[in-house]
Every structure is written in C-alpha cells, then in structure tokens.
Amino acid sequence: MNNVYPSPHPLVAHKLALLRRKDTESQHFRELVREIAALLTYEATADLLTKPISVETPLATAPGVELQENIGLVPILRAGLGMVEGVWELMPNAEVWHIGLYRDERTLKPVEYYNKLPVAPTVSVTLILDPMLATGGSAVATIDILKRWGVTKIKFVGILAAPQGIELMQEHHPEVPIHLAVIDECLNEHGFIIPGLGDAGDRQFGTG
Ligand code: PRP
Numbered sequence: 001m002n003n004v005y006p007s008p009h010p011l012v013a014h015k016l017a018l019l020r021r022k023d024t025e026s027q028h029f030r031e032l033v034r035e036i037a038a039l040l041t042y043e044a045t046a047d048l049l050t051k052p053i054s055v056e057t058p059l060a061t062a063p064g065v066e067l068q069e070n071i072g073l074v075p076i077l078r079a080g081l082g083m084v085e086g087v088w089e090l091m092p093n094a095e096v097w098h099i100g101l102y103r104d105e106r107t108l109k110p111v112e113y114y115n116k117l118p119v120a121p122t123v124s125v126t127l128i129l130d131p132m133l134a135t136g137g138s139a140v141a142t143i144d145i146l147k148r149w150g151v152t153k154i155k156f157v158g159i160l161a162a163p164q165g166i167e168l169m170q171e172h173h174p175e176v177p178i179h180l181a182v183i184d185e186c187l188n189e190h191g192f193i194i195p196g197l198g199d200a201g202d203r204q205f206g207t208g
Helices: 010-020 026-044 081-090 137-149 163-172 200-205
Strands: 004-006 050-056 061-067 071-077 099-103 110-115 125-129 153-157 178-180
Touching: 010 026, 026 081, 026 125, 026 153, 026 178, 026 200, 071 081, 071 137, 081 125, 081 200, 099 137, 110 137, 125 137, 137 153, 137 163
Parallel strands: 004 178, 071 099, 071 125, 125 153, 153 178
Antiparallel strands: 050 061, 099 110
C-alpha cells in the first residue's frame, strides 16, 4: 500500500498491546495514547523542512538547524484530543485547531459539530490526530475541510486502522500519508475495528 506507514518500532508495538488490553484503566490508557502519539509523530515528521542556523555553545559556534515550517495539529474530537499532549512534548509551538466530528451510529457517516479554523490557514503543515481510522469517513471529511481551508501539506497520524478506512482515504486523498501503529483485520457490523481496542474516546474519557 502506497503512503501507508505502520510503525516498525518495538516500543510502539509494546505500548499498543497494553493499550488494547480490556483491563487497562483510563489513566493508563491516556498515558499510552500520549506516548504512542509522540512516537508516531517522530516517524511522521522525518521529512519536515529545516533551515540552517548557527548557535553559540559555551565554547564555540556550531552549525544547527531550526524547523522551517509551522505545524498545526488537528485533533478530531473527541478521541484525537488525547494525542495532542504527546505531540506537544515534541513540538511545543505547534498550533492546535479542533474539529469536532462524531460518527452517526446508524449510518456510520461523520457529522460535523465543531470547527474553529480561522478564515485563512496559519500553518503550512497539518497533522490530523485521531487514534481510529475505521470506515475512514471522519478522516476523509476532515481532510476535505482542511483542503478547503487551504492547507496543502497534510498527514494523518492514527493508532489503529481498518483496511476499509485506508481504502477510502486512498480513494479520496491518496497523497496524504497515513502513519499508524498497526493495520488491524477488519470492521465488525457496528463499524468497530477488530481486534481493535474498543472505543478510544470512551476509554480515554471514562464514558460509555
Ligand atoms: C471515532 C474515532 C474516529 C471515528 C472513526 O469517533 O475516534 O473519529 O470514530 O470512525 P470512521 O473512520 O468510521 O469515521 P466517535 O464517532 O466514536 O466519536 P468520539 O471520538 O467522540 O468518541
């Protein structure tokens, strides 16, 4: 599959197994989401542009770089929220723009309920954060919104994906790279990823 990057990293795999466990409590679940988000973002940002600078060490002048692009994080509410803190630990200056979508339980189609993007884009690269890529409807709708906003460089950082979600993304937005912990087997009749980890929003926020 082009442009799809399941993580090869053993730390991600280890933390993912803990995240899946049904007896992992909310607090631990949130910590794991945060940590996995940071590890996946490390992989997803390997091609960020930098510009050369020089820095004064206590002893001499050294060549260095700084990030050239300003980065926006777009967590899809609610479940994407828990990924923000992990990414902020790496990129504390990243702007965060929230998009609220929920999936209609009957149709499985995304319904937009919150969007506070300014009229013109203020960032050059956006990372969409959502742990779950199930049917792919929410991610596709978010990318549609971001493209209308005018952002051209978009990456999706998730944790679990179903093959159907990846297919829908590739049909609508094939140029958007998909960074994940893993690709799971399938969706069940309720649109849940199998074997999955249950409902990432409910497990983080103690609801459901
Ligand atoms: C979940 C998940 C994604 C979406 C994935 O959110 O966090 O946003 O479903 O499904 P899709 O790929 O089929 O669109 P949910 O609707 O449960 O809302 P929540 O995050 O508020 O719990």
